[in-house]
Amino acid sequence: MPERHHVRTLGPYPRMALVVRGWGLEAALASALFALWRVGVALDGNGLGVLLLGLLGITVWRSNPVRSWLAGTLGRRATSRWFTRVLIACEVISRRGSLPRVEGSERIPAGRRIRLRLPPGLSAEKIEEAAEPMAATIGAREVRVLRDPANASLAHLSLIFHDPLSDAVPPWPVPAESLWEPISLGIDEDGNPVSVGLPERNLLLGGEPGAGKSVALSLFIAAAALDPAVTLTLMDGKQVELAPWTGVAEHFVGPDMGEAIEVLKDLCAQMDRRYSVLLDQGLRKIESDGDFGLHVVAIDELAFYMRSGTKDERTELSERLRDLISRGRAAGMIVIAATQKPSNDIVPTFVRDLFSFRMALRCTTPEASDTILGQGWAKEGYSASTLEPTIRGVGWLLAEGAVPVKIRTHHLEDGSIADLARRAETRRGRR
Ligand SMILES: Nc1ncnc2c1ncn2[C@@H]1O[C@H](COP(=O)(O)OP(=O)(O)OP(=O)(O)O)[C@@H](O)[C@H]1O
Ligand SMILES: [Mg+2]
Structure with a gap:
């Protein structure tokens, strides 16, 4: 009997969920900035709106903890969106159409390390099968997959761009x-x-x-x-x-x-x-x-x-x-x-x-x-x-x-x- 074809497409709902999850914080920040500008405009015209935005920008820039939190968070989220696209391109999807979630990402001397939370039905072994297509998709030397020793629903991926x-x-x-x-x-x-x-x-x-x-x-x-x-x-x-x-x-x-x-x-x-x-x-x-x-x-x-x-x-x-x-x-x-x-x-x-x-x-x-x-x-x-x-x-x-x-x-x-x-x-x- 031929093997049953796996569900390997993302339905409309998961795609919506991806957009909300991937851009939610950015959208909220943009809305907050827009609201601040509108308040300024309502109080004293466009000049005050721009001034308020400028003051906020200078405050964030001068505060080291806020600046690094913002840069770190936005950077991690951008990596997460990028890698989610890679997972979709390489069909790293569970039978029910769920994708692994990028939970963490950090630079390493050889490239980047990514921590994935696997949805029900996927295992680190399955992810490893897609290591070569993933490496080809991102132009890496190699993608190495390691199952978390303490938790099978976590996989650690090393994206190796050069061999240290x-x-x-x-x-x-x-x-x-x-x-x-x-x-x-x-x-x-x-x-x-x-x-x-x-x-x-x-x-x-x-x-x-x-x-x-x-x-x-x-x-x-x-x-x-x-x-x-x-x-x-x-x-x-x-x-x-x-x-x-x-x-x-x-x-x-x-x-x-x-x-x-x-x-x-x-x-x-x-x-x-x-x-x-x-x-x-x-x-x-x-x-x-x-x-x-x-x-x-x-x-x-x-x-x-x-x-x-x-x-x-x-x-x-x-x-x-x-x-x-x-x-x-x-x-x-x-x-x-x-x-x-x-x-x-x-x-x-x-x-x-x-x-x-x-x-x-x-x-x-x-x-x-x-x-x-x-x-x-x-x-x-x-x-x-x-x-x-x-x-x-x-x-x-x-x-x-x-x-x-x-x-x-x-x-x-x-x-x-x-x-x-x-x-x-x-x-x-x-x-
Ligand atoms: N980590 C390293 N980085 C760069 N070069 C190295 C390194 N380790 C060894 N080499 C180079 O390899 C050469 C041989 O190393 P070494 O003398 O340790 O070999 P060995 O295994 O002890 O050989 P033998 O069995 O002949 O004694 C060294 O002289 C050095 O130039
Ligand atoms: Mg020797």
Whole structure:
């Protein structure tokens, strides 16, 4: 049986309602101005009418709150009328002929964000089906539709007119002294800043050579180094990437399996000591004003440590690392690891799943991307293998939200890193 044809036209009543809703305030304001002019004319002729209008105009212009309220309201209503026409053109209409209502609109660095209240019968999924026609209608790069997580009758549309991720990301806002505060990581596809809080988290970064892992890692190391209460352990299979931070690190391990195992053993022992202290103090986890600070363990080129040495050494190392990641959270031990070769032998699933935050920078295959983010994300459209290879530092970040967010990290040049390292050494009294 052929599918019943949907009601996809606006009847005369909804059109009238649209006009009243879309122009009602403007009509009321125009009537009020006309009435004021008429009062002036009635009292003393046209001159007084014009004078009254002029005085009102000057009063509004000189009053900042009234002026911005008026400009904001009229602007939002104009956007609402414009977008309502777009919805009609793209047939985003319920079966009963009702249109979504534009409830809010704001500028974002990439274009504009619009909040829609959906009429009965429509869902964010249906709106998403019209994303491409809507983008074509308004001449945008893309229209992204996101269902409100708390309310299915609300949809958030990002109208993207330019891609902020292809532009240079704004300079890194050097964080406040405490690592307990969120760290700015970069910007998202809408151009909005993205921050992450490290306490009680571990972070895994993966991506092909040159994708931007070490740059991202350096943001976290810099933030940790600038907080004198934080202890830093650095492990660098390449040695050169983290070298600028040697002056602030408690341990710096190069490409040396034996030393890496010793340091990890020491870290696990430190973790146990911390738990003993917490137990004595009747606490379940460390606090920002507690006896000991956070301890950040940054590992660049995890693949080197997971692949080098003898089989026994590798087993010992991955066991210590797993222990540190799985139990370190409440003791303030934070592991941030970067790997060039995101495959199961480097990051076994049971280790990957212990990292609550993950970021997949550009990868060569969807499987590699899933190794970092988790099984199934590539199929859902979140694959780091489709990222533009020439735009470095872009990746999918799976952190606070339920789904990965595409971001581009801030970029610290070698000069800025050296500068920040010097600043951190000074703060720690090592200079
Ligand atoms: N967010 C960014 N913005 C601009 N350029 C970036 C960004 N991130 C990285 N780059 C550029 O990409 C280059 C490679 O970055 P990075 O050294 O972090 O890669 P990597 O993933 O660590 O590579 P490898 O696996 O070879 O160590 C940097 O030298 C820098 O020029
Ligand atoms: Mg690197």
